[in-house]
Amino acid sequence: MARTAYHHGDLHQQAHDQALAVLRLEGDGAISLRAIAKQIGVSAPALYRHYADRESLLAELAISGFAALRQQLLSVDQHAPRAALIGIGLAYVAFAQSEPNLYRLMFGGRVLPKGAHPRLDQAGLDAFNVLQDTIARGQRAGYLKPAPLALMTATAWSLVHGLSQLTIDGHLPNAGAEPQLAEGITSLLLEGAIAPTHNHIDNNEDTP
Amino acid sequence: MARTAYHHGDLHQQAHDQALAVLRLEGDGAISLRAIAKQIGVSAPALYRHYADRESLLAELAISGFAALRQQLLSVDQHAPRAALIGIGLAYVAFAQSEPNLYRLMFGGRVLPKGAHPRLDQAGLDAFNVLQDTIARGQRAGYLKPAPLALMTATAWSLVHGLSQLTIDGHLPNAGAEPQLAEGITSLLLEGAIAPTHNHIDNNEDTP
DNA sequence: GCTCCAAGTTAACGGTGTTAACATTGGCAT
DNA sequence: ATGCCAATGTTAACACCGTTAACTTGGAGC
Incomplete structure (x- = not known):
């Protein structure tokens, strides 16, 4: 027409x-x-x-947001396991910081209830899977612990999502533009927060 | 009157x-x-x-929410460093899951912009400080690495906040009631995600 | 007892999402 | 070519919303 x-x-x-x-x-x-x-x-x-209604319009915005996020995550170099993991984290947080209002819409459970828009849920899963694949690769390479994949992805996603949300909303004192914060946080997760002296204790699971 | x-x-x-x-x-x-x-x-x-307006009413609800969260965090036993850290994480996520809509309001940057309600910002800080104090205690006890306190608290807060938000909104497949997920995640942060074989590599900072 | 002020009232403005009923028109089948 | 139909617009209207202005009530203190 x-x-x-x-x-x-x-x-x-x-x-x-x-x-x-x-x-x-x-x-x-x-x-x-x-x-x-x-x-x-x-x-x-x-x-x-x-x-159909206002919410459907918002859902469509969120869907295109997830597609953009997925593209940004896919562009991370996957050669070296550690660099890939840190790169994914940095790219994720960078996306949230570059599109704060869009990111809030995508993850604002109140305005777009989960399950009401199947295409939206799928778009979210598609983005999530990029993160999950990166972790699985890190495990296959022997770089990451062979802990359950669901647990590791949940941890990584929680970390980058939480950091994104908190910096976006200005809750973190150091919220500024420094990617140093995001990198430090990712490293901390990879290497653990426990002091080396204690690190041989309590490792009663997932270590061969 | x-x-x-x-x-x-x-x-x-x-x-x-x-x-x-x-x-x-x-x-x-x-x-x-x-x-x-x-x-x-x-x-x-x-x-x-x-x-003053609708937003002020919402702000007051959020303030009382932060006070309740703070109380819940303060009730965690602080005797053993590791148990205290895991306990704080579990308590935090439990609060979010028991009051999802209140939690979303407290951290929904869009409806309550940071800086507009000073008492709200202060209430948020008060709750945040409980988490920060727990981490500082863990460092003083020598249990946690002597990394910058701001970095460690940002990491921990990001993790529990992200996990809360994702489970509340049903984004995590394993979102259910199992505290096993929260505990596994917290442990993963404490002990690190890298396989022991690689753990001696790249430790070029913060290790004495 | 009188006055003042805090705390209520009604009326109204401009805005919202949404639906019902009607109008236009481009494309397709005859 | 023509006529119908479905897609895509229109206006009018409903039921809300937050908020302000102007007015009223009534308890507390001098």
């Missing part, structure tokens, strides 16, 4: 773009269907031909 | 309680000043005698 004065022809994409722009500047709470429609030059109910 | 038909006398507290009830059941997005006023049996603008 061509674009005429009546039939817009590109409403879906333009609404998406406009919503993303508002999201970046003011956060998801500021996204208003009526305002977007007015900006595009269309009546508000017209949006309902392309999005 | 006594409570008559006109002068309510307990409006502030009742509004707080009612808002907390709605928050627990349906999340902060469902908190409506008009609905709360109607429930209490008062006109909507009456609330503005006690709260």
